[in-house]
Amino acid sequence: MKWDALIIGAGHNGLAAAAYLAKSGLSVAVLERRHIIGGAAVTEEIIPGFRFSRCSYLQSLLRPSVIRELELKRHGLRLLKPIASIFTPCIDGRYLLLWPDNDRCFEEISKFSKRDAHAYQRYEYQLQKFSKIMDFLLDSVPPETIKEMSSFSDWLKDKFNKSRVWARLLKHTLSLGQNDMVEFMDLVLSPTSKVLNNWFETDVLKGTLACDATIGSMARIDTPGSGYVLPHHVMGQTDGDRNVWSHVEGGMGSVSLALSKAAQEAGACILTNTEVSRVTVHDNGTVNGVLLADGQHIHSTFVLSNATPYKTFTGSTKINLAVDSLPNFRCLRSVSSETGPHHTSTIHFSIESMDKIISACQDAWNGLPSKRPVIEMTIPSSMDNTISPPGKHVISLFTQYTPYSPSDGTWKDPSYREAYARKCFSLIDEYAPGFSSSIIGYDMLTPPDLEREFSLTGGSIFHGALSLDQLFLMRPIKGWSGYRTPVKGLYLCGSGAHPGGGVTGAPGRNAALLVLRDMKKLRR
Numbered sequence: 001m002k003w004d005a006l007i008i009g010a011g012h013n014g015l016a017a018a019a020y021l022a023k024s025g026l027s028v029a030v031l032e033r034r035h036i037i038g039g040a041a042v043t044e045e046i047i048p049g050f051r052f053s054r055c056s057y058l059q060s061l062l063r064p065s066v067i068r069e070l071e072l073k074r075h076g077l078r079l080l081k082p083i084a085s086i087f088t089p090c091i092d093g094r095y096l097l098l099w100p101d102n103d104r105c106f107e108e109i110s111k112f113s114k115r116d117a118h119a120y121q122r123y124e125y126q127l128q129k130f131s132k133i134m135d136f137l138l139d140s141v142p143p144e145t146i147k148e149m150s151s152f153s154d155w156l157k158d159k160f161n162k163s164r165v166w167a168r169l170l171k172h173t174l175s176l177g178q179n180d181m182v183e184f185m186d187l188v189l190s191p192t193s194k195v196l197n198n199w200f201e202t203d204v205l206k207g208t209l210a211c212d213a214t215i216g217s218m219a220r221i222d223t224p225g226s227g228y229v230l231p232h233h234v235m236g237q238t239d240g241d242r243n244v245w246s247h248v249e250g251g252m253g254s255v256s257l258a259l260s261k262a263a264q265e266a267g268a269c270i271l272t273n274t275e276v277s278r279v280t281v282h283d284n285g286t287v288n289g290v291l292l293a294d295g296q297h298i299h300s301t302f303v304l305s306n307a308t309p310y311k312t313f314t315g316s317t318k319i320n321l322a323v324d325s326l327p328n329f330r331c332l333r334s335v336s337s338e339t340g341p342h343h344t345s346t347i348h349f350s351i352e353s354m355d356k357i358i359s360a361c362q363d364a365w366n367g368l369p370s371k372r373p374v375i376e377m378t379i380p381s382s383m384d385n386t387i388s389p390p391g392k393h394v395i396s397l398f399t400q401y402t403p404y405s406p407s408d409g410t411w412k413d414p415s416y417r418e419a420y421a422r423k424c425f426s427l428i429d430e431y432a433p434g435f436s437s438s439i440i441g442y443d444m445l446t447p448p449d450l451e452r453e454f455s456l457t458g459g460s461i462f463h464g465a466l467s468l469d470q471l472f473l474m475r476p477i478k479g480w481s482g483y484r485t486p487v488k489g490l491y492l493c494g495s496g497a498h499p500g501g502g503v504t505g506a507p508g509r510n511a512a513l514l515v516l517r518d519m520k521k522l523r524r
Helices: 012-023 064-069 102-110 114-138 152-176 178-189 192-199 203-213 226-234 253-265 354-365 414-431 447-454 506-523
Strands: 002-008 028-031 043-047 050-053 086-089 095-098 269-271 276-281 287-292 297-305 315-323 346-349 374-378 393-402 439-445 490-492
Touching: 002 012, 002 287, 012 028, 012 253, 012 506, 028 297, 043 253, 043 439, 050 315, 050 393, 050 439, 064 506, 086 203, 095 102, 095 203, 102 114, 114 152, 114 178, 114 226, 152 178, 178 226, 192 203, 192 226, 192 354, 203 226, 203 346, 203 354, 253 269, 276 297, 297 506, 315 414, 315 447, 346 414, 354 374, 354 393, 374 414, 393 414, 414 439, 439 447, 490 506
Parallel strands: 002 028, 002 297, 028 269, 086 346, 297 490
Antiparallel strands: 043 050, 086 095, 276 287, 287 297, 315 393, 315 439, 346 374, 374 393
16 A cells, blocks of 8 residues: 555654654554664663663653643653652762752752852753743744745745744744843853853862763863753753653653554554665655565655664763662662662762863763763662562663774674773772672663664764754754755654754654645645
8 A cells, every 4th residue: 555654763753753643644654673663762671570771761851742742641651750850979978969859959059069059049940941942942843945836825835934933933032031042042052161160169060960961962061062952951841840850660662652552543553673775766756655675665655764864973882780789879878778869860970070071071082982981870660660670670871972983992892892881880889889799780782782773873862963053954954954855755753853862752743743734735
C-alpha cells in the first residue's frame, strides 16, 4: 500500500510525529532499524535483573503540550520527582546539596556564602522569566522562507505565517522589558564562566551550575555563546514545576512506550528490525517513499526523518552500572543502607570549580579523554523499584569529555576502554570510598558506540551542537530550519532540527503540524 507518511526511526521525536499525524487521520508507518523502539530514550536489560536507561536518563524537557495533547499520563507515563535536586560532594569533606525548596537552598548555600544565597534566588527568578520566551521558541516552527510558491495565495499565507511568528516573538520580547532583554542577550551570548562569575563568588556553586552548560556540549565554558545551554537545561518542568529533573518509572523507555501507545491507538503502524537504506524520489524530485535494506520499496507521500543531520564532533561517554549497594559519600556518611535525599538527586563529581571543567574539556580538545572526567551520576533505582532486584541498584554515569577518535589509543581496544571506565570509578572512590567494589557489572557507550547502536552521528546526543550558529533559523543549517528539506515531501523531525536535543518531543510535534498543513494544500 501507499502510506500518507513514513517516519524513519522510532526515537521519541519520530513516535511523537507519528502520533500527531495518525490522530489527524493520516496513514502512518514508523520504520525502526533496531529491535526495540525509543532511539536514545530507551530502557534495556543489559545485565540480568537490571534495566538501564542506556542513553538519556532524566526527564524535564518533554514539552507539556506533548504530554497533554497525546495524553501520555493515560498511556502510562509516570514521573518521579527527586527529594533533593543536586548534590556536589567535595574532596575537602564539604558538600553542596540543593533542594526544590527555596528556603532550604538558601540555608545550604549560606554555608559557603550568604551573598551567594541571596544571589541564587535572584538568579533562579531571572531564568524563570527567560523560560517564557524559550517556551514560545520551542513550540514554534521557525519562520523559514519557502523556496518555491505554487500560487500567489500560497505566497501570501507564507508571509502571514512568518509575520505572525515574528509578531508573537516581539510581544514576548516587549513583555520582558529592555533591561531583562539585555540580560537575556548577555546570558545567551556570553561565556558560561562570565555569567556565573558575575552572579556568584563560591567556586563549588559556580562549578555545580556550570555543569548544566556542559551536558552534551563540546564548547568550553569560557567560550562565548556557551551560556545559552544554561537556560536550555533549566527551562524544563515536571508537572508544572520548573527546573525539576525527574526519574521516569520503568526508565526513559517508558517515555517512548507512552508515545508509541498514543501513536498506535491513533492507527499508526510501528515496525522494528526494519532498516531504511535510502529515501526514493520521483523524476520530478518529490519524495516517492523509502527503500529498505532488504530491497523492499515502500511508497508514501511524505517522509519524516528522525535520523541525525550529518555532523561529527567530540562527544560524551555513558556508563550504566549495576551495583550491590548505594554509594556512601565521605562528606555525608550514612550509617544505614537506606536511600538518602542526596541519592535521589543529580550528583556531580570533579566540578568543585569551573577551572576543573575547563581543564577536562581542554584534554579532549587535545585529543585525549579527560584526565579527571566531569561526571554526572544519577541513581534511578533510589526512587523506582521496578528496574533492579531488591537491595541492589542501577546507576547512570554521564562522563565528559571523550574524543570520538582519541590520539593515544582506540575505543576498539578492550584494555583502552577498561582503563577509561576504571579511571571514572576510581575518581568516584575519592568521594565515596568503596564504590568500585560495589560494581556487579557495567555497560559503557563511547562516542563510536553511541553512533553504531543509536545512529547518533559522532556520538552527539543532541544530533549536532547547541551552539549559536546552529540554533533557530540556522538549525541544522541556513535554509533548512523549517523542517522541510530541498527534497519536496522530505522533512526532518529529529533533534538535529529546531529546537534541538534533549527529550522534548518538540521537533516531532512541530514537524508533524507542518506536514498536516502541507497535506491540506495537496488535497485542495
